[in-house]
Amino acid sequence: MQPTDLADPQPTPMPDEQPKPDQAVPEEKKEPGRVRRLLNHPKVALSLTVLACLIVFAALLYPNVLKRLSIGGFARIPIEAAIGIAVLVFLPRRPRVILASIGGVVLGWLVIEKSLDMGWFETLARPFDPVLDWVLLDDTYGFIRDSYGQLAAYGAVAGALLGAVLAIALIIWAVLRVTELVAGHRKVSAYTAGGITAVWVAALLLGVQIVPNVPVAARSTATYAWDRAHQARAGLADEAKFAKEVAADPFKTATGDQLLTGLRGKDVIFTFVESYGRNALEAPETASGVDAVLDSRSGQLQQAGFAARSGWLTSPTFGGNSWLAHSTLLSGLWINNQSRYRNLTASDRLTVTSSFKRAGWDTVSVMPGATRAFPEGAFYGYNRVWDSRNLGYQGPRFSWAQMPDQYTLKKFTELEYAKPDRQPLMVEMPLVSSHTPWAPIPSFMDWEKVGDGSIYHETVANAPKKSEIWDSSNKVRAEYGKSIQYTLTSVLDWVQKYGDENLVLVFLGDHQPSKVVSGEKYGRDVPITIVARDQAVLDKIGSWNWTEGLKPAKDAPVWPMNAFRDRFLTAFGSSTH
DSSP states (O other): OOOOOOSOOOOOOOGGGSOOTTSOOOOOOOOOOHHHHHHHSHHHHHHHHHHHHHHHHHHHHOOSSGGGOSTGGGOSEEHHHHHHHHHHHTSOHHHHHHHHHHHHHHHHHHHHHHHHHHHHHHHHSSOOOTTTOHHHHHHHHHHHHHHHOHHHHHHHHHHHHHHHHHHHHHHHHHHHHHHHHHHHTHHHHHHHHHHHHHHHHHHHHHTOEEETTEESEEOHHHHHHHHHHHHHHHHHHHHHHHHHHHHOOTTTTOOGGGSOGGGTTOEEEEEEETTOOHHHHHSHHHHHHHHHHHHHHHHHHHHTTOEEEEEEEEOSOSSSOHHHHHHHHHHSSOOOSHHHHHHHHTSOOOOHHHHHHHTTOEEEEEETTOOSOOTTHHHHTOSEEEETTTSOOOSOOBTTBSSOHHHHHHHHIIIIITOTTOOOEEEEEEEOTTOTTOOSOOOOOOGGGOTTSTTHHHHHHHSOOHHHHTTOHHHHHHHHHHHHHHHHHHHHHHHHHHOOTTEEEEEEESSOOOHHHHTTTSTTEEEEEEEESOHHHHHTTGGGOOEESSSOOTTSOEEEGGGHHHHHHHHTTOOOO
């Protein structure tokens, strides 16, 4: 007998179980890395899920007005959360993920648009228009570049783009993670959606409010999305409406000999004073200083033989976009957005300036704030345009303003007004020393010292810097008031020194300053004043019931700014047939 092996026999592999020489041996499953193990840790995973829920909750309640960005503003119940949970509960996985991704993109975009609204409300006192306002982002970039430098402008663009991308990405992640939570707990999620709905309905019916005028039962996201869609649709439809308004012009066919017969031989100058609004004359922080300038100059002008009448106009814009106000006054149309402005300047609408040109005046634009070509000049009918590139200024910039207003007025006198044997002038001159950020501010000086502007280097070196002003709203208001005083002093002293019996000056504000200065109390009204030495000129506007002097009474007539063109042309003898 053969000896028996008591050890466990080793099975002999079958032929088909033998590994082939060229067959790869399966690798062992890799352990997850440290980051993945950390993220999969129960406590970390729970924390991330809670964070995702908070992000979605905050995004649904995110306001579009800065003052509502507070803890109380988030003490609300978004009905959209209940609707979203209810929809996700009943969807299969693939449609659920697709819908959640789309919802994350939409919610992220709404957060970005609400953030734009905050900026627009603070500067322009209106929400961002998703159709018409994109072009204004270029102007915002230009303002930052001109006021704070090229590096700051690049930084602002990079920060805005990075912030937008991160916001959308974060919200998409949060929505997808909440979707996973709902899918894993369908029954509990369904009960949660029902509970949110029940509490929301109760809060709505009872009118529950934790913060005054902010109901706990919130539906802000759905309402906001609907309003923005309606706004976009209305913006697109406005073009056809505006085309009809452009065509309806009673003065369109008036000939030169029928226009402005009551101003023959006069030099007529329209001067827009940047950010000169009702608040400058009525707000306690600014009124005393501005009133002092107007009162003292009023007496001096009377001694020089000049008289004035003043009223109010309601501007189509607030805090910025001055060109919308200029075009509204000159065209007689309500130009409250960039689309209307573009369509206006592409039309043949008769403006105040082109009516003067048609009637034989030499029409000139003086634009010290312009740094590039102004193709709209042909639409307005200017024979010449003077801007920052050809006014010969050799001094420093005053933040956004390319040059001080006193320099602009002095150079205009040398280039145009003091020329012998010239035609009567019609001039449009926006003055910019009172443009935000109101630091540094020029100092008024003897006209003979202005020279080529080099003298202002010392002024800039010794003036407060923007950083010193913008750390306090009270300082900003004070400097704004000083800037208005400076520009009014420059304009009115120019009238007294250089004006003659043929001068007719119309000076007015273009819009209120931003809300950091004006707040919400003073609306959109701006003062307007007509100054003349010839009493016959002022007699022609006697029916307007404007206030005598340089300052309109609080209860002086208020017109929408687009009403001015027709009233002005009619008062000074223009015929519509």
